[in-house]
Amino acid sequence: MSFISNVRAVAYKEATVVRHDKALIGMVVAQPIIMLLLVGYALSYEPANVPWAVLDRDDSPLSRRFLQDVQATGYFLPWQQVASYDEGYAKLASGEVLAFVQIPEDFERNAYRSRPDVQVLLDGADPVSSARVGAYLAQIGQHFETVRDARARAGPGEGLVVRQEFRFNRTLDDSRFFLAALAGILLTNLCMSATSLGLVAERENGTYEQMLALPTRPLEIVIGKLVPYVALSYVVLAIATLGAGIGFGLWPRGSVLALLAVTLPFVLASLSVGVFVSAMARTSAQAVFITVFAILPSMVLSGVMFPYQLMPDGVREIGGVLPLRWYQIALRRITLRGAGIEEVVAPALMLTAIFFVLLVLIRFRMKPRLA
């Protein structure tokens, strides 16, 4: 059948091009390593080194114990003692501290009668950190034993306790969350940028016309051009998975077969986005430009960096058009939660659907240029 042999011929030609593209090879090797280090070590929403100011009007053993309890959580830097409300407020307003804790004069005295108060002002300019720091402080307060001897106050009411359990990631370590999606980030970068330049460059160099003069159909050209990148993508997947495993001890908990299987429709869909951009753009500079603006929303809207579950309706659905949305869902299910094939069938089907829609669009877009 000529379809297969035509695709194979175009694939061979494209593989030769890829092999000689030093910049691309560099990207395939360097980018995973840079991103692995960034994601594994640097990126986190979990508050750390939080600077805080304290105005302790009570200055009693109890208030100091409360402050030490806060310090002991490990999220905070040593606190800065301030002498007045204004001083603390100024530190907060200048961004010098994230939280300003005020303990009232009657803190210890109140502890024996009712629940004493602590006031906390947070810097709303950093909403992510502030929301979490606020929740931590409230929790410390809730469990703070104002009266040391627990049995003295353990009257009725202790019949029920609430226990928290973090499944799949016991310490709620952000880096595991980002590392699990690392392959998705890398493959999006690779697939979209690799193919977006391809067609435009061929058109600019005139080799596209040469190919059209061959007995190949446009669809065969497109598929043939994708094949080498699919192979390259699996290399990147292997680098990302082994890197996360060896470097950070995060091995896929679920089925590796499912991981390999769901990667194929994702890679095809992402490559098609690139081809589509390439078919739209007039110059290669435009192509790269458009690609960048296809990659960035992928990172932001897909849920790789920000939880998509919390995005407002409408925005969440727009993100559903992006291949990366479904791939990161599958990746995290397999890597973190130990999912098998059946749990990733739904995302895989979505990816396949996106691929076919793009293929049809590309087919329409390329047609007039053949006339």
Place this chain on the structure above:
Amino acid sequence: MSGRRLRTLLQREARATLRDPFTMVSLVAVPLAALLVFGFVLSTEVKGLALGVLDASHSAASRRFASALAANGTFAVRPYESRDALDRALVAGEVSAGLVVPPDFARGIAAEAAAAPAELVVIYDGGETVLAGNAEGFLRALVSDTVAQVTARERGAQEAARRARLELPPTPTGVDVRVRALFNPELDGTRFMVSGTFGFVLSFLTTVITAISIVKERLDGTFEQLQVTPATSFEILLGKIVPLGVVFTLDVVVMMLAGGFLLGVWPVGSALFFVIVSAFYVLTSLAIGIVISATSATAAEAVQKTVMLSIPLIQLSGFAFPLRNMPRGVQWLAELFPATHYIRISHAIYLRGRGPVDLLPELGILLAFAAGLVLFAIRAMERRA
């Protein structure tokens, strides 16, 4: 330096920029799209999450507990019949958190004496770490409050009577931590992201458009023509920078208006001060664009280099991830990007309403970057000539 020559160069650049439809579209579309996309993605508010509830107690108390949780409206409560079904739902990502009501729940509520207290288990999906981190404090408080509410109803009356009879004070336990956020009481992510988007758009778009424009001129040969005219390198550079700088500064104003009217985010501090600071930052980005173009052979290469530079821009500049959460070494590295300083200043002006005096050190750093990069750009252009 001749005023007439410079004016001609300025006119030329302005016309070239205004005539190119692709540039014009990206100048308007990219900032607007970035504002709308970034403005909505970051949310610290926990709502509408699916919460799987396994009621092993099957008692009136536990049913009341579940319906009280559902009535709160923050979580969409889904019932599960067995621990297995709940676990599978967590693996498949159907629910973001699980709650196991123990068989002895009713006894626990009634506070009957027992060897061990009944244990209510809250399970978070660590696979969605960020989400779980945001939901943790919230769900815990909600569960405790709801338990207290149900408990109060179950034994409220008789307990209060007993306590009154024995003249016991209410059991002292815990500390009320009253949390209030300044500048942004709802801890709304939109304000934070909008103010950071300026840094993102200006760094990225400015550099790309400058780089494309210069490389294109070099490929078309018009750059060489410029260089054989009596114009000096500095004049040619100014001729490039000034019109683009004005255009991008206007872009800042457009973004401020769009952020204000579409997303309701206006700067707390002085808008004029913000525009002036932004103009200096535009200068920095333009200079980077010129350096990139001087070292690139094709337009595509120039854009690719910009993209490589823009990876750290999102991850390390404090745009999305707070810098203080990072290891010390990475924090030092981040200080080397002008974008880090500009984004810090944007947050300070936009969210906290800071003025020039408070921001003096950061402004100094930004100015130093601008001066250094412009000098470097001139050198790069001369070397290229």
